[in-house]
Amino acid sequence: xTDAVLGTRTVFLEDVMMLSKLLLGAVAFAALTLPAFxxxxxxxxxxxxxxxxxxxxxxxxxxxxxxDNDKAGEPSACSGKCAAAWPPAYAxxxxxxxxxxxxxxxxxxxDMWAYDGMPLYGWVKDKKPGDTTGDMVGNVWxxxxxx
Numbered sequence: 001x002t003d004a005v006l007g008t009r010t011v012f013l014e015d016v017m018m019l020s021k022l023l024l025g026a027v028a029f030a031a032l033t034l035p036a037f038x039x040x041x042x043x044x045x046x047x048x049x050x051x052x053x054x055x056x057x058x059x060x061x062x063x064x065x066x067x068d069n070d071k072a073g074e075p076s077a078c079s080g081k082c083a084a085a086w087p088p089a090y091a092x093x094x095x096x097x098x099x100x101x102x103x104x105x106x107x108x109x110x111d112m113w114a115y116d117g118m119p120l121y122g123w124v125k126d127k128k129p130g131d132t133t134g135d136m137v138g139n140v141w142x143x144x145x146x147x
Contacts, residue, residue: 042101044092045113045120047146050130056115056144061129064089064113064120068140072117079107086134086141088112089120100147115144 047054048061056064065086069077078086088106091113097103104119106112113120123134123141135143 042091042095042098042113044089044095045101048130050132050143053143054146055132056120056146057129058089058122062122063126063130063132063134064115064144065123065134065141066115066118066144067121068142070119073102073104073114075105076107076112076119078119078121083107085124086121087124089122116147118144120144 044059045064046057046059046061048057048063049055050063058064067076067078067086071077076083076088078088083106088108088110089112090106091103091111095103095111095113100116102114102117103111104114104117106119121141123137125131125133132143134141
């Protein structure tokens with residue numbers, strides 16, 4: 001009778017250990033597969049791995065860029081023809097800043113997204129998610145890469 005109880009107990013402990021390992025594995029998998037800023041990710045933005053870099057994109061997966069003529073935390077320096085070619089990454093109504101993602105004013109006065117204080121823009125010549133044709137245009141436009 002003692003052996004049977006110990007046998008049952010051994011099986012129970014093995015089951016608990018197996019379940020613990022499975023649970024730990026599931027937690028680790030979830031942590032590794034979440035987007036890098038999922039905890040504070042604005043719904044208007046995402047990230048995508050491109051050439052080994054975590055690139056910031058809009059909700060449709062289109063690459064976003066920063067402009068060297070902007071100053072961190074200040075309104076966009078891109079207006080008129082510039083904004084027509086490099087459309088601001090506008091924030092949806094009611095959007096709130098989160099982590100390194102903040103809101104700044106576009107040249108037209110609307111709220112736009114910024115990363116690490118730098119306003120974010122699309123590029124009209126990018127045609128599909130993952131395109132990065134705007135990188136280094138005029139040596140002042142750069143892919144927005146998460147740090």
